[in-house]
Amino acid sequence: MLNYSTSEENYIKAIYHLQKEGSVTTNELAAELQTRPASVTDMMKKLRTKKLVHYEAYKGFKLTIDGKKLALLIIRRHRLWEFFLAEKLKFSWDEVHAVAEDLxxxxxxxxxxxxxxxxxxxxxxxxGDPIPDANGKIETGKQVCLPDLPLNTTGIVCYVSDQSSAMLELLSHKKIGIGTKLEVKKKFSFDQSLEIKLRQQLATNISGDLAKNIFVKYDE
Amino acid sequence: MLNYSTSEENYIKAIYHLQKEGSVTTNELAAELQTRPASVTDMMKKLRTKKLVHYEAYKGFKLTIDGKKLALLIIRRHRLWEFFLAEKLKFSWDEVHAVAEDLxxxxxxxxxxxxxxxxxxxxxxxxGDPIPDANGKIETGKQVCLPDLPLNTTGIVCYVSDQSSAMLELLSHKKIGIGTKLEVKKKFSFDQSLEIKLRQQLATNISGDLAKNIFVKYDE
DNA sequence: TCTTTGTTTTAGATTTGTCTAAAAAATATT
DNA sequence: AATATTTTTTAGACAAATCTAAAACAAAGA
Known part of the structure; x- marks a missing residue:
């Protein structure tokens, strides 16, 4: 794999993030990167000659296979550093991003x-975002704790952080386990408790303490 | 502390390393940084306006107080990353430098x-090079294991890595302890054994196995 | 001291990534 | 369809960091 400048890498990453599907426009990219449309056009020409994007004048851009590979590599680096900063250096959740942007x-x-x-x-x-592996493979979807699951979005329980018997007793009583599908219908700010829909039907309430320990996967 | 470019930081670091004493010349710096004398002159003018170096045309450069502070900060970062790479990521001794140059x-x-x-x-x-602390304080001298102590240079024993009783018995028999001054007079490649001078007088022989576990400080 | 040699600086060009302002193309409106 | 609006691209400029080639300076030798 060749070496790319910080600037080139930032463009590639931004295209990847915007390119959920379809192609990305000049103005979108300029907004995302806090730069001017003219600069975007300049860079796109360069990335085209490097075969990282498909680009024809006035027709938007898409990553090539190589561009996507590079994007996933950069995301891999970013998310591994974020994990390191949070887990090992005890940075708080909201501080990791800025530093990882450099690393x-x-x-x-x-x-x-x-x-x-x-x-x-x-x-x-x-x-909660998945980290690509050394081959650039990445899971779809996102993993978050239950209070962070967006409303009315189906999530699948994939992990429980507190494995005490008290916790497990409560979970089995509520018939919640790994693989259980659920949706958050309402969040109560007073006590952080949640009203959830279980297996497309049953509605239950869950305390904030319990919810914090349940991790779910969902697709954005 | 303001923010400086990678290039500026590399110049500052190079001046610090060359500036053992006296001032640094254009050609010296150009050689150290693998660049051209003209580029050095350009950068020196810039660093002068930023008050990081003292510089008058044709008279060489010296770091200002601020320049020295910055140099020590960069060296702190470099050496901490080197330690991290070796200690935590299990990089070998000779691989850490290149990666730390980026970090x-x-x-x-x-x-x-x-x-x-x-x-x-x-x-x-x-x-074995000392790491500046958060205030930029740095120890003089270097710490290495005995086989890496340059010939005919006085070192002071400061640490013993293997603390087994067999090891300590051998050391006390040879009257070597923390604080002992010694010099390496000869290294034998056949078995890595050393001939050393103890407390400015006695000559003794030390096996390679023992020497590897003795760490000494010395001034360069 | 004058001259030669070597070092350092200047002048001007190049590359990368950015910008502004104007032109061109695409899209939307009447 | 013709016109107005928005988007995108081009053209030309700029700052950072580098380079080459030539000029200026300093040091050393005759």
């Missing part, structure tokens, strides 16, 4: 793969 | 101070 451009492959190993091959960053 | 330019103060804490406030990097 993600350090390009040593060995560094990232060893960091991955050191961290125990984590699968999600501190925001 | 050292990530400028978050909080990152470095938290990394320092995470690593347990190490005092020496994997090459």
């Amino acid at each position: 993600e451009h350090v390009s040593s492959k060995k560094l990232i793969d060893k960091l991955d190993e050191f961290l125990g091959f984590p699968r999600y960053d501190p925001h | 050292e330019h990530v400028s978050s103060k909080k990152l470095i101070d938290k990394l320092d804490e995470f690593l347990g406030f190490p005092r020496y990097d994997p090459h």
Whole structure:
């Protein structure tokens, strides 16, 4: 894999994030990167000659296979550093992003793969976003704790952080386990309790304490 | 502390390393940084306006107080990352430098101070060079294991890595302890054994196995 | 001291990434 | 369909960091 400038990497990453589907426009990219449309056009020409984007004048851009690979590599670096900062250096949830923005451009492959190993091959960053593996494979969807599941979005329970018998007793009584599908219908700010829909039917209430320990996967 | 470009930081670091004493010349710096004398002159004018170096045309350069502070900060980052790479990511001794060259330019103060804490406030990097603390204080001298002590240079024993009773018995028999002054007079490649001078007088022989576990401080 | 040699600086060009302002193309409106 | 609006691209400029080639300066030798 060749080496790319910080600027090139930031463009590639931004296209990846915007390119949920369809292609990305000049103005969208300029807004995302806090830059001017003219700068975007300049950079797109360069990334086209490097075969990282498909681009024809006035027709928007899409990542090529190579561009997508590069994007996933940068995201891998970013999310591994975020995990490191939160887990090992005890940065708070909201501080990790800014620092990872810088660290993600350090390009040593060995560094990232060893960091991955050191961290125990984590699968999600501190925001619940999946971390691509060394081959660029990435899970679809996101993993968050139950209070962070958007309203009326189906999530699948995938992990429970507190494994005490008291916790497990409560869960089995409510018939919630790994793989259970659920939706959050309402959040009560008073006590952080949630009203959820279980297996497309039953409505139940869950305390804030319980909800914090339940992790679910969902598709954005 | 303001923010400086990677290039500016590399110049500052290079001046610090060359500026053992006296001032640094254009050609010296150009050689150190693998660049051209003309580029050095250009950069020196810039660093002068930023008050990081003292510089008059044709008279060489010296770091200002601020320049020295910045140099020590960069060296702190570099050596902490080296320690991290060797200690946590299990990079080998000779691989850490290149990667740390990139990491050292990530400028978050909080990152470095938290990394320092995470690593347990190490005092020496994997090459035995001292790590400046958060205030920019740095020890003079270097810490290495005995086989790496240059010939005919006085070192002071400061640490013994293997603390087994067999090891300590051998050391006390040879009257070597923390604080003992010694010099290496000869190294035998056949078995890595050393001939050393103890307390400015006695000559003794030390096996390679023993020598590897004895750490000494010395001034360069 | 004058001259030669070597070092350092200047002048001008290049590359990368950005910008502004104007032109061109695409899209929307009447 | 013709016109107005918005989007995108081009053209030309700029700052940072570098380079080459030439000029200026300093140091050393005759």
